[in-house]
Each structure stands twice: as C-alpha cells, then as structure tokens.
Amino acid sequence: MGKKTTHKFKAEVSQLLDILVHSLYTNKEIFLRELISNASDALEKVRFLTTAQGGQDDTPLEIRIEADKDAKTVTVTDTGVGMTRDELMKNIGTIAHSGTAELTKMATEGKESLDTLIGRFGVGFYSVYMVADEVEVTTRSIEPGAKPMVWTSDGKTDYKLQELEEDGVARGTRIVVRLKDDLAGQFANAAHLKSIIKKHSNFINFPIHVDGERVNTVTALWREPKFQITSEQYAEFYKFLTYDAEDPLDTLHTSVDAPVQFNALMFIPKAGDDPFGMNRENRGLDLYVRRVLIEKQNKDLLPEYLGFIKGVVDTEDLPLNISRETLQDNLLLRKISSTLVKQALDNLEKIARDDADRYAEFWRAHGTLFKAGYMDFLNKDKFARLVRFNSSASENAEGLTSFANYLSRAREGQKEIYYAYGPSREALGLSPHLEVFRKKGIEVLYLFEPIDEFVMDALRDFDGHALVAAEHADMATLDGFENLERDQEAAPLSDDQKTTLDRLLARIKEALGESVTEVRVSRRLSGSPVCLANPDGNVTSSMDKIMRVISKDTSIPKKVLEVNPDHALVRNMLTIFEQDADDPFIGQAANQLFESALLLEGYLTDPHALVGRVQDLLTKSSGWYVDSRK
Numbered sequence: 133m134g135k136k137t138t139h140k141f142k143a144e145v146s147q148l149l150d151i152l153v154h155s156l157y158t159n160k161e162i163f164l165r166e167l168i169s170n171a172s173d174a175l176e177k178v179r180f181l182t183t184a185q186g187g188q189d190d191t192p193l194e195i196r197i198e199a200d201k202d203a204k205t206v207t208v209t210d211t212g213v214g215m216t217r218d219e220l221m222k223n224i225g226t227i228a229h230s231g232t233a234e235l236t237k238m239a240t241e242g243k244e245s246l247d248t249l250i251g252r253f254g255v256g257f258y259s260v261y262m263v264a265d266e267v268e269v270t271t272r273s274i275e276p277g278a279k280p281m282v283w284t285s286d287g288k289t290d291y292k293l294q295e296l297e298e299d300g301v302a303r304g305t306r307i308v309v310r311l312k313d314d315l316a317g318q319f320a321n322a323a324h325l326k327s328i329i330k331k332h333s334n335f336i337n338f339p340i341h342v343d344g345e346r347v348n349t350v351t352a353l354w355r356e357p358k359f360q361i362t363s364e365q366y367a368e369f370y371k372f373l374t375y376d377a378e379d380p381l382d383t384l385h386t387s388v389d390a391p392v393q394f395n396a397l398m399f400i401p402k403a404g405d406d407p408f409g410m411n412r413e414n415r416g417l418d419l420y421v422r423r424v425l426i427e428k429q430n431k432d433l434l435p436e437y438l439g440f441i442k443g444v445v446d447t448e449d450l451p452l453n454i455s456r457e458t459l460q461d462n463l464l465l466r467k468i469s470s471t472l473v474k475q476a477l478d479n480l481e482k483i484a485r486d487d488a489d490r491y492a493e494f495w496r497a498h499g500t501l502f503k504a505g506y507m508d509f510l511n512k513d514k515f516a517r518l519v520r521f522n523s524s525a526s527e528n529a530e531g532l533t534s535f536a537n538y539l540s541r542a543r544e545g546q547k548e549i550y551y552a553y554g555p556s557r558e559a560l561g562l563s564p565h566l567e568v569f570r571k572k573g574i575e576v577l578y579l580f581e582p583i584d585e586f587v588m589d590a591l592r593d594f595d596g597h598a599l600v601a602a603e604h605a606d607m608a609t610l611d612g613f614e615n616l617e618r619d620q621e622a623a624p625l626s627d628d629q630k631t632t633l634d635r636l637l638a639r640i641k642e643a644l645g646e647s648v649t650e651v652r653v654s655r656r657l658s659g660s661p662v663c664l665a666n667p668d669g670n671v672t673s674s675m676d677k678i679m680r681v682i683s684k685d686t687s688i689p690k691k692v693l694e695v696n697p698d699h700a701l702v703r704n705m706l707t708i709f710e711q712d713a714d715d716p717f718i719g720q721a722a723n724q725l726f727e728s729a730l731l732l733e734g735y736l737t738d739p740h741a742l743v744g745r746v747q748d749l750l751t752k753s754s755g756w757y758v759d760s761r762k
C-alpha cells in the first residue's frame with residue numbers, strides 16, 4: 133500500500149461543499165442521479181474507446197448499486213474509465229465544471245434561493261455531501277499500468293489519497309457513500325433507491341442494478357418506432373435529458389433515410405435560457421453513432437439560433453471511429469445538420485399554422501434567441517415566415533404579428549411594410565414620426581430589441597413587399613393614402629404667409645446654427661410641432677445609436693429639424709415673426725423645440741438650458757394668465 137497523503141480542497145470546492153452541507157434543500161435524492169450520470173459518462177468513454185477506436189474489452193459495461201442498512205452506506209460501482217491519481221486530484225478536489233462554479237458564485241451573491249440554484253444546476257459529484265458524512269472513492273483507470281487509488285473525505289476541508297496494491301481492483305470506480313445518521317433509513321433502502329432511479333435515471337444507456345436486480349429498462353428511445361411511444365415516455369425522456377421539471381412544449385421525433393440516415397428526437401423546452409448569459413454553452417444535441425455516444429451537446433448540428441432545442445441524433449452513416457475534432461468538417465454531419473434545421477423550422481411553421489397560442493408561447497420563451505436566425509440566409513424565407521413582432525394593430529405589448537398578418541391588414545395598394553424601433557409600446561404610440569401612420573391608418577411593426585433592426589436589415593423584403601423604417605418612409609407614397617383621422621384642419625397659409633414661413637425657417641436655422649443640418653417643412657407631423665429626421669436615408673436613428681455605442685461616439689448627431697406649419701405654436705411663432713423678425717421669443721422657442729426633440733430621441737445630455745427656458749416661459753405665461761383673469 134502506498135503512503136496516505138492529505139490534500140486541501142481548492143477554495144471554490146470548500147465553498148461549494150459548505151453551501152451544500154448547510155443547505156436545507158429537500159430534494160437530496162438527486163445525489164444519486166449525479167453519481168449515476170458520472171458513472172454513465174465514464175462508461176460511455178469506455179464504449180467510445182473500444183467500439184469507436186477499435187480497442188478490446190470484455191468487462192460488461194454496467195452500474196451496480198448496493199444498499200447496506202446496517203453499515204448505513206450506499207455503494208455505486210461502475211466499470212467505466214476510472215481515474216488516475218492526477219485525474220482524481222483534478223476532477224474531485226478542484227472545481228470541475230462551470231455549472232458548479234456558477235452555482236457557487238450565484239449562491240454567494242445571494243440573488244436566488246439556494247434551493248432553486250441546486251435544482252437548476254447539475255451540482256455534480258459534490259452533491260453527495262448533502263447526504264454523506266464521508267465518501268470513499270476507489271478507482272482504477274483504464275490507462276495501461278494505472279495504479280488503483282483510494283480517495284476519502286468527510287467533505288470539510290481536505291481529502292486523503294492512497295495508492296492500493298494492484299491485485300483485486302477491477303477497472304472502474306466504486307463510490308461508498310456513508311450516509312448521515314438521519315438519512316440512512318431513507319437512502320440505505322433498495323426500494324427507495326429503485327424509485328429514485330426510475331424517476332431520474334431511467335434512460336441511462338447502461339444497465340443499472342440495485343442489489344443485483346436490473347432497474348432501468350428503456351434505452352435509446354429515439355430508435356423505437358414512433359407509434360409505440362407514449363407522450364408520457366417522451367416527456368420522461370426529456371426530463372431525464374434536461375433536468376427540466378416541466379414537460380416539453382413540443383416534441384419532434386424523426387427518422388430519415390436519405391440523403392443520410394439518422395434518427396432524431398428534438399424537444400422545445402417551455403422556458404428559455406438566457407441566451408446571452410451563463411447558459412450560452414448549454415446547447416447542442418447529443419450525437420450518437422449506432423447508439424454509441426460520440427459527443428454530448430454537439431454544437432455543429434444546429435445553429436446557435438436554434439440552441440433552445442434539446443435532444444439527440446443517432447446515425448448509422450458516420451464511421452464509429454470518427455474523432456470529435458474532425459466532426460466539424462464532416463460532410464455527412466453537415467447534411468444531417470441541414471436536414472435537422474429544415475425539420476425544426478418546418479415543425480415551427482406547423483405549430484404556427486395549427487396552434488397560434490402555442491406558437492406565441494414558443495415565441496415568448498425563445499423568440500429573442502430565434503431572431504439571431506436572420507443570419508441563416510439559406511433559410512431566409514422560412515425564417516421570415518416565423519418571425520413575430522408587436523405592432524400598432526396589437527391590443528397590447530404582448531400581441532404578436534407575422535409579416536403575413538400585417539399584409540392581410542394593409543391598406544389597399546400598400547406595397548411597403550413599415551416598422552419603427554422604440555423603447556416601449558407607449559413611447560412608440562407617442563412618437564411624432566408615427567403621426568402620419570396613425571392618421572392614415574397604416575400599421576407599423578414595433579421593434580423593441582436592438583436585434584430586431586438587424587432582422588429587418590437582413591430580410592429587406594417579405595413576399596415582394598419592402599421593409600421600410602417609418603422614419604424613412606417616402607412621404608409622397610404615404611400621401612397617396614387618404615387620411616382616416618381628420619385633424620382640426622388649420623386654415624391654409626396665404627402666399628404671403630408662405631414666404632414669411634420660409635424666412636421663419638431660415639431664422640430658426642440661424643438660431644440653432646450648426647446643431648442641425650437643415651430646417652424644413654414637415655409632411656409627417658400632425659399633433660407635434662417639430663421632429664428630428666435623418667439627413668441621409670441610410671441608417672435609422674436606432675441603428676445609428678448602436679453604431680455610436682460601438683464606436684464610443686458620444687457627440688449629438690446632426691439632424692434635420694422638421695417643422696409642422698399647421699401646429700398652433702408654429703402659427704403663433706409666425707405671427708410674432710411677422711410683427712417683429714427680431715423678437716427674442718423666436719430664438720428661445722426654436723431652441724426649446726429643438727432640445728425637446730433631442731430629449732424625445734434620447735440625445736439630450738445636458739438638460740440645464742432646457743429647464744431654465746421652461747421655467748422662464750412658465751413664469752411669463754403664468755404672469756399673463758394672472759393678468760388676463762383680472
């Protein structure tokens with residue numbers, strides 16, 4: 133026997149152990165799921181090494197579990213790859229996977245309850261310390277000449293390692309869990325262990341025996357004929373695969389023979405991960421070749437925007453000895469991938485067609501991630517049919533509309549699909565840029581997320597109808613539609629007044645100087661006196677904002693000030709200007725209108741001048757009001 137050495141846990145491990153030991157998490161049974169899942173991974177590795185890489189192996193690949201009431205132990209033994217001394221130290225002693233590190237971080241930040249966190253993350257090997265006083269791991273690696281090792285720890289501050297004599301220790305890992313006194317009755321009980329396995333580990337690809345009796349029966353569900361599988365079985369498999377507590381929103385089971393053979397079982401979860409957050413890596417389908425797991429969560433089978441889909445793919449056509457490194461360039465895999473993408477999109481179209489409520493549920497959970505599909509040019513048309521937006525025709529911010537729905541409501545002769553970006557439905561409802569659309573009863577799609585605009589830019593049109601930003605709408609085209617809403621029409625300007633208006637606009641430009649590129653009459657406004665428009669028709673203001681953030685440009689962009697000559701305020705300015713072209717009110721009002729417009733567009737950085745002016749104007753007007761009531 134080798135010398136026993138003592139090693140301190142890495143700080144993160146101690147921290148996690150401390151959290152687990154002190155947690156009141158009630159679902160402690162998941163420790164068994166975690167140990168079985170590790171055993172299964174170790175067995176998959178053996179199967180991969182032997183079948184895929186042509187090695188030799190006679191040992192049956194299986195997991196054996198024994199419960200001992202008297203000794204208060206549960207023992208989990210597998211014939212998997214085992215661990216060398218170095219692997220033991222690295223894998224259980226130092227944080228092994230990102231999930232546990234994330235869990236520790238979030239638990240210490242205290243934002244979410246520990247119970248939710250433990251339930252949501254696979255806490256891995258360390259979860260055993262929720263039920264154990266002490267754990268002993270005896271393992272022998274598959275590596276030729278590897279020495280068997282024993283690892284023991286009470287899960288507090290350190291662990292002990294010892295090398296064993298070679299004889300009598302088979303390849304694989306045996307984990308003896310010494311249960312806490314109060315939990316021994318519950319877990320050192322074969323019947324209870326069996327029920328836990330049925331619940332969490334029924335689909336493990338290797339036989340699991342409890343006290344000599346085989347417990348799990350179902351394997352490779354995706355290879356079974358569809359008509360033999362119940363929806364409960366699908367749901368059970370989904371939960372096994374994802375640890376989700378809820379049933380899936382949708383299940384798609386397919387079998388394809390040409391151009392390449394494969395079976396796939398794909399699920400859409402009810403809830404979405406935060407696509408840009410910590411779960412970003414938690415995507416991909418498990419890839420099997422003839423039931424041998426080649427890669428968990430393969431990232432090449434489905435593009436990132438379909439990353440919400442969970443499931444497995446199993447093919448007969450790839451060689452078993454394919455290396456994970458060369459998968460990416462494999463032509464067959466690419467064919468499988470393009471077929472899967474098509475199936476997934478067709479399936480979404482089917483849901484959208486048959487069950488709008490379910491599609492809306494899908495969209496709310498996964499729409500944000502799905503929208504990144506604008507980059508998938510090969511499937512552009514399908515994508516365009518699947519994408520949804522809120523719109524001015526929706527009843528509230530929850531409403532969703534497709535391009536096709538929009539067109540079905542479009543005004544006769546309307547060739548364009550209009551859209552506008554804004555922070556909220558309320559803000560867009562008040563936007564001066566959309567006044568003309570409201571007046572003419574032309575629907576506008578509402579974009580709330582920056583990615584929406586990239587979607588519009590990439591698609592450019594739908595079914596021959598150009599996608600046009602409302603702020604870039606061609607006024608002559610809009611003039612072709614009759615007004616549905618009648619404003620209180622302002623009296624038409626006389627020829628003299630028109631000339632004065634031109635001079636007034638020149639005076640406003642003079643007052644604003646280089647802050648604006650131009651001051652001109654607007655045709656898009658009805659309720660507002662002014663708005664800011666883009667001088668060049670290329671990018672929308674929101675896209676301009678995104679570009680400015682990227683290039684760290686904090687200057688205020690130069691825009692065109694559009695003036696509504698029918699607005700009462702502008703008419704008053706005209707009267708004042710007619711009487712005295714040098715009246716200081718004109719400059720004051722011009723600046724006030726300009727800064728208010730900047731404020732609405734989100735560009736005003738210093739509100740002091742604006743506030744000062746408002747106070748001055750209020751003081752004066754209240755004075756007149758008081759006088760007029762005397």
Ligand SMILES: Nc1ncnc2c1ncn2[C@@H]1O[C@H](COP(=O)(O)OP(=O)(O)OP(=O)(O)O)[C@@H](O)[C@H]1O
Pocket residue numbers: 166170171174210212213214215223224228229231254255256257258305
């Ligand atoms: N029975 C086992 N046989 C061989 N190696 C094992 C066994 N159990 C654990 N390991 C090793 O220890 C590592 C850490 O295990 P742990 O359960 O903490 O995380 P993980 O399995 O990597 O992550 P996850 O639980 O998310 O799959 C494993 O990746 C594996 O390398």
